[in-house]
Amino acid sequence: MAQADIVLIGLAVMGQNLILTMKDHGFVVCAFNRTVSKVDDFLANEAKGTKVVGAQSLKEMVSKLKKPQRIILLVKAGQAVDYFIKKLIPLLDIGDIIIDGGNSEYRDTTRRCQDLKAKGILFVGSGVSGGEEGAWYGSLLTPGGNKEVWPHIKTIFQGVAAKVGTLRPLCEDGYGDMQLICEAYHLMKDVLGMAQDKMAQAFEDWNKTELDSFLIEITANILKFQGADGKHLLPKIRDSAGQKGMGKWTTISALEYGIPVTLIGEAVFARCLSSLKDGRIQASKKLKGPQKFQFDGDKKSFLEDIQNVPLLWLDPQLRTGVQAGIPMPCFVTALSFYDKYRHEMLPANLIQAQRDSFGAHTYELLAKPGQFIHTNWTGHGGSVSSSSYNA
Incomplete structure (x- = not known):
């Protein structure tokens, strides 16, 4: 049954905290990780007693998503991002959305945006800055890509983004x-x-x-x-x-x-x-x-x-x-x-x-x-x- 508003793939510290922040703002999040035991550990510990749901496979993960399906990738930049995109494409429909929240090089983002647009899938590359505490208390989010995505992610992004007064610690780790x-x-x-x-x-x-x-x-x-x-x-x-x-x-x-x-x-x-x-x-x-x-x-x-x-x-x-x-x-x-x-x-x-x-x-x-x-x-x-x- 489709119940999740959004999926997040990648359960390192940023991914876990961002899931919990989205949960705190009333969104139902599905958690997934390539090492699926991390999903079980997360649900049994940090997300215990919450509405966060998990999945043991990409197919199960997609089945739990409302339309249009919104998927955030918080994985290592480069090959890992392309790996998941390749695995996700057969499971998604026209108009579904992939968001890369990792430290990707901008030319990779441009390439992915163009390639996925040709397949009818919407793509956004979004910086997620602020570190461990930023992901928990409010991150600096900088989405860019297919503008058709914004109406579908606006509520979530504006909900979890840092508000005025909390941006200072997020912008100075140069x-x-x-x-x-x-x-x-x-x-x-x-x-x-x-x-x-x-x-x-x-x-x-x-x-x-x-x-x-x-x-x-x-x-x-x-x-x-x-x-x-x-x-x-x-x-x-x-x-x-x-x-x-x-x-x-x-x-x-x-x-x-x-x-x-x-x-x-x-x-x-x-x-x-x-x-x-x-x-x-x-x-x-x-x-x-x-x-x-x-x-x-x-x-x-x-x-x-x-x-x-x-x-x-x-x-x-x-x-x-x-x-x-x-x-x-x-x-x-x-x-x-x-x-x-x-x-x-x-x-x-x-x-x-x-x-x-x-x-x-x-x-x-x-x-x-x-x-x-x-x-x-x-x-x-x-x-x-x-x-x-x-x-």
């Missing part, structure tokens, strides 16, 4: 901002020699200024967070930052259109370089750099400079050019690459903690590489994590 914060953390830790709690206090203070933002807020919380052993968790996190494609695709598109998104590009490359962890460990033993630095200046003034201006502390030959206001992006990037590659430990552990805090993207511990862990940093999240992959 690659550039995260990298700048991590470089500030690196300066605090390795130049000023600040303790974790002192760094946390600095970020809390910054969050009361014009730097007030979601990322500054969670960074302060991450720096304060202690594990079950009573010790700070951040220093134990492996400094190899992941990414799911958005920054990379933005940079590629910017190059194609001639738009200089240099900050995003450098942030993407910083993550790529951080992932060369094994190579950096070897390089740290062979590549020469400045001797252990002992800062003897005014720490308070230095901290204010970090807050107010992204300062570059370079070799003397380049510092003069920077102080003279001469733009030297390639010189600076070359020196930065050398310095990053010769560091055994980079601040990418903070990026991983940030990603896990807002999106449950998991992290690895230095002591347990290859084992991906999710932490409930705020006490408001859950134990379910996103799948771990790099685009």
Whole structure:
């Protein structure tokens, strides 16, 4: 019997929370996952006692949907999306709707929209931003595609979308901002020699200024967070930052259109370089750099400079050019690459903690590489994590 208003495929943390949010707004949702045991687990735990229904096969799933059938995919970008579309096409009728809510590259969305239109099926690619808590309390939804879809999804999308006043934490998890914060953390830790709690206090203070933002807020919380052993968790996190494609695709598109998104590009490359962890460990033993630095200046003034201006502390030959206001992006990037590659430990552990805090993207511990862990940093999240992959 057709009873569900919409189906959601993909029961990682974003999918589960989005289902529960739609349920809270009065919609009957059918949950499905390629590993069907996850459906049973979800219905027996997080969705227990609700009107959320499940399905053990795509055929059963479709039979439970009202017309027009509306299906949201929250699966890994790329092949997984095309896999489900291929499986769904024979089960759908003209006018039915597929919504891709994952991190898909926009040209894939355009292709899918055109291909499915030829078959009479309506397609929308919709960003779902805001991470774990956004999916629960209200996400930033950015649908685009076949405009005929909107009347059929408007009520659901407007119901679960973030309202005015809640968008701030959803819009600021940019690659550039995260990298700048991590470089500030690196300066605090390795130049000023600040303790974790002192760094946390600095970020809390910054969050009361014009730097007030979601990322500054969670960074302060991450720096304060202690594990079950009573010790700070951040220093134990492996400094190899992941990414799911958005920054990379933005940079590629910017190059194609001639738009200089240099900050995003450098942030993407910083993550790529951080992932060369094994190579950096070897390089740290062979590549020469400045001797252990002992800062003897005014720490308070230095901290204010970090807050107010992204300062570059370079070799003397380049510092003069920077102080003279001469733009030297390639010189600076070359020196930065050398310095990053010769560091055994980079601040990418903070990026991983940030990603896990807002999106449950998991992290690895230095002591347990290859084992991906999710932490409930705020006490408001859950134990379910996103799948771990790099685009």
